[in-house]
Amino acid sequence: MKIKLYAVLASATLAFIPGLSTAHATNTTIGFAFGDRGPYSGSTIENGYIYTTAVGSVYLDIFGNPGYDMEGNNRASGGVLDVKTVGAPSLFSFVQVDALPYALRTDLMPSETLIVYGYLNGNYVGADVYTMSTETAFNWTTKTASNLAGQNVDELQFSLPGYSDTMQAAFVGIDNIVLHQDDVVVTPPTGSTVPEPSSFALLGTGALGIAGAVRRKLLCA
DSSP states (O other): OHHHHHHHHHHHHHHTSTTOEEEEEEEEEEOOOSSOSEEEOSEEEETTEEEEEEEEOEEEESOOSSSOEEEEOTTTTOEEEEEEESSSOOOBEEEEEEEEEEESOTTTOOEEEEEEEEEETTEEEEEEEEEEEOBSSOOOEEEEOSTTTTOOBSEEEEEEOEEEOSSOEEEEEEEEEEEEEEEEEEOOOSSSSOOOHHHHHHHHHHHHHHHHHHHHHHHHO
8 A cells, every 4th residue: 555655656746847758659540531632732731740742743542441542643653752740850660551553454564662761860761662463453451661660760751653554554552651659748847947956855755745644644544
């Protein structure tokens, strides 16, 4: 009983010390839930992340898993989708993505490649490369991180190929990008003055006094 009581009081005391932080991990999914079908331009904020077209042309389509998906625009040789956190750069890692390798004629294009690039402070960190057999049906598969697993990045780029001519239409589509982030919560100071060691000592003494009072009350009960 006493151990539990002291633990609770210690936790409560530490919660009021400015600058101390706690962290918890969260996974966030980008499912391309916003926008209209067609060539994608501009930027979209979804679940704390922002995605934009970095290079070439990508296409927001209705063949997602489920709902919408983002594809390499087969009428413009595909493109690259850029993903970052909203606001100041924050660290996150790539977990997985659903991928769709489609081709109107698989005999002319038996495989296609999806590449996920990771960057930190503008520097290349690594990449995951997925070479997939094309299909004429919209069959989605989940591709998990390998080289980028657990790697801290502040930017991801998804290279989405697209191709078309008089005999062929082919593209790689993606949906449900899962990203991992450690959310750090810092207890903000109540003022600009940094508490001195004596202040912490008084705070600790106060907590012990409360513990003693509660203990006496429990013994008298």
